[in-house]
Amino acid sequence: MQKLRGVATVRIRGGRQEELVNSALGGGLQLWSIRRTSVDELEFSVMLPDFFRLRPYLKRTGCRMHVIGRRGFPFWLDKLGNRKFFAVGMVLFFVGMYLLSSLVWEIEVKGNVKLTEEQILAAARQEGIYPFQWSFRLPDTDVLSKKLTAELPGAAWIGVEKTGTKIVLRVVETTKPEERPLLSPRHLVASSDGVVTQILAEAGRPVVRKNAKVKKGQILISGTIGEGKYTRTVVAKGTVRGLVWHEYDIVSPLTQQTKVYTGESRTKWYIVIAGRSLQVSGFGKNPFAASQTETRLEEASWQTWKLPLGRMKEKVLETEIAERKLSRAEAVEAGLMKAKADVLSKAGADAVVKEQKILHEKTDNGKVYMKVLIEVEQSIVTEMPLVQMQGE
Incomplete structure (x- = not known):
């Protein structure tokens, strides 16, 4: 209460100092920390309202008063009044910071795969979650989570997290069993000429062996199993890998x-x-x-x-x-690298280059011309529908 009302510390000189103190206390003024600092000087603290009531006592006792200290809310307001623009700026700064921190500035969506971000943000907008929305106007995060989950059938759960001016929507999507397509009976045949290096039949009957040479279109795993009246057709499944040769005409510049x-x-x-x-x-x-x-x-x-x-x-x-400038060897290596990259992109991710042979090479007009044979181990299987005749 003393700091709210204001406190002044004063120094009294000359006159009848003891009479001043006694008469002031007897008149109801609040004085404390009364101490003598020298033979002719006295100091004490007084409440600000009582400070203005000291004048009659000073005249009566012939004392002089000098203020040596001020503290409390009234003096702080007086100082602030001399710096009005600073005070207004401070108030506007804190008000602006509060308003800016009370707005939603950013919305981030995490965990979505099948549901698009646009779908989730559209559902969130219907519940009042959008940029420049007042965060204190939004319901509790548990309520928002339930409403968003109900609005998006493809979501098993949507968590809403508020962190400062940012809202994070964490999506857990519903998992559905993968729908397997209905397959008709088929053979697995060779997609290109080659030599079989691996054959593994999951369903059906393998009709070739490892190290066998096969032609494009030749049956590798048959979809027909059994004999005689016990013959039936299945969907042939399996893995067949083989060595395939690819021929390339390469032109590699020397610059x-x-x-x-x-x-x-x-x-x-x-x-x-x-x-x-x-x-x-x-x-x-x-x-x-x-x-x-x-x-x-x-x-x-x-x-x-x-x-x-x-x-x-x-x-x-x-x-x-x-x-x-490239040397001839560097140009040859660059051309081979480009050819191998092309053949692997066409042969599949599991393809492996086993060998490469340069059949012909010449240098002319600042370029290296090559004919290259690249041996690749790759999958050589493709599907061929098995057509059944009526009556079978």
Whole structure:
């Protein structure tokens, strides 16, 4: 209460100091911490309202008073009154921080695979979850979780987490058993000429063996099993791998062009507010004929809250095309690498290059011309429907 009402510490000089203290206390004034600091000086503390009632006692006793200390709420207001713009700015700052932290600035969806983010955000908007919404207007997270789960049939559970100005929607989707297609009886036949290196029949009857040469279209695993009247047809399943030869005509240049940085660059700065950027430096057209841009975003935060403010640095790097001379061996290796990459992309992810042979090679007009035979171990199986005749 003393700090709320204000306290002054005063020094009394001259006059009848003891009479001043006694008469003031007798008149109902509150004085404390009364102490003599010298033969002619006396100090004490007094409440601010009683301070203004001391004047008649000072005149009566011939004492002089000097204020040496002030503390309490009234004096703080007086100081603040001399700095009105600072006070208004502080108030506006805290009000602005409260308002900004009370808004929903970002919504993040996690865990969705089959459900699209647009579907989830549309359902969330119906429940009042959208950017620039007041967070205190939203229901409890448990209520929101139940409503969102009910609105999205493909979701088994949707968790709602509020962290500062960000809301995270964690989706757990319902799992359904995979629908297997209905298959008709079939054979498995060779997709290309080759030599069988592995055959594994899961269903059906294998009709070739390991190391056997096969032609394209030849039956490898038959969908017909049994003999005579016990013959029946099945859906042939299995794995057949074999060695297949691929012939390539390769043209590999003796010069290679690569993109390099010249060391020249230009920097642009942007202010980012709520996902929108405003350029503040680095104006003008791009001075480079060829360039590459690198972007880095720095977002502001306060404690655990992520604020919708930040800055973005955009660095434009000048590039140019440099030519590098290749030796004949380097050009041959580059051509072979390109051919192997092409054959593996066509043969499948489980294909393996076993051997490569250069059948013919020549150098002409700054290029290396080659005819290459590449031996690849790959799957050589494809499906062929098994057509049954009527009456069978």
